[in-house]
Amino acid sequence: MKTLKEADVKNKRVLVRVDFNVPLEKGRILDDSKIRAHLKTINYLTRKGARVVLMSHLGRPKGKKVKEFSLKPVAKVLEDLIKKNVTFIPEAWGSKTKAEIEKMKQGEVCLLENLRYYEGESLNDSEFAKKLSELGDIFVQDAFANCHRTHASMVGVPKLLPSYVGLLLEDELKNLDKYLKNPKKPFICVIGGAKISTKIEVLKTLMKKADVLIIGGGMANTFIEASGFDTGNSLAEAEYVDEADEIIRDAGYEGVELLLPADVIVTKKMKEGAKTKVKDISEVSKGDIIVDIGPRTVGRFAEPIKFAGTIFWNGPLGVTEIHKFAKDTTAIAKLIAESGAITIVGGGDTIAAIEKTGYSDKFTYVSTGGGATMRYIQLDGKLPGIEALG
Secondary structure, three states: OOEHHHOOOOOOEEEEEOOOOOOEEOOEEOOOHHHHHOHHHHHHHHHOOOEEEEEOOOOOOOOOOOHHHOOHHHHHHHHHHHOOOEEEEOOOOOHHHHHHHHOOOOOOEEEEOOHHHOHHHHOOOHHHHHHHHOOOOEEEEOOHHHOOOOOHHHHHHHHOOOEEEOHHHHHHHHHHHHHHOOOOOOEEEEEOOOOOOOOHHHHHHHOOOOOEEEEOOOHHHHHHHHOOOOOOOOOOOHHHHHHHHHHHHHHHHHOOEEEOOOEEEEEOOOOOOOOEEEEEHHHOOOOOEEEEEOHHHHHHHHHHHHOOOEEEEEOOOOOOOOHHHHHHHHHHHHHHHOOOOEEEEEOHHHHHHHHHHOOHHHOOEEEOOOHHHHHHHHOOOOOHHHHOOO
């Protein structure tokens, strides 16, 4: 793979795949960390006189033009961050898009509309990849967080243009290789988030590398049910209870300590200001919604964290979008940040959660990838979007 600094970009149309999949509410960006992550690459290209053509996806519009998934608000935020005009182009391809790009001068930046407005993106359609490739002279891959997906902009375009690794992607690969290929022991993995279904194979891989596997968040509910307890009205995947039970048993065979919540915070209503109660997992009843790990669980999780050599954390441990339900996730963030271990955090939801805690600058490395980071560990770095770069 060639790095961006090996490319001659002056006056070239540089087609850059970024990940601007940011949380939006009524056209307002709630967290711009994904945009800020790409500034190093974008600013480098503008300084070198490139004509920078940015492309990204946002949400899951499923091949249709859905107004709330437009990237137009992102262009304005990016303008403020790079202190340069950013031309928003309301189509990702076509004669008008080509004409707009041809008018660009050295150092100028444009942003194409949401790639997922087109079915060809998710289907990795070769014709759609060809149309995108016609907008650039060279391609730069900087969207690590999407490198586990076989989409047209990720794996199709690199086959059609001279391709380079962007500065963010270069940082990601360097740091993940440095800290996670041969992690300093004891290796502790803290895995949260909503669902087990997307993480089963990764959990199986982690069991072969980790000394302790800590599970929280919504996905812990499926493990709690596999352990024979009720989770009330909580998010749980009944169809994956057998897989969760298998992971619990396999952890024992592998000699891995697997820790689940011992107590939880429950509520009857998922909203700010709702009444909450601490319950042992054996006490959760019908109507209860588990929204966070409990204080006894924080103490239980704290023990291995104190003695860790490396800690990898992916996925919030509670419903952190609601401040009241994020208390114990914040407590774990503090413990990890102050542990003295090498600490790696991965994933957009996790980043958003730790941004609120005040500890985001205390971790060794914060990766922009969620699913991509997990798959990177599982596949030993062989992600489709990286392999496509040659």
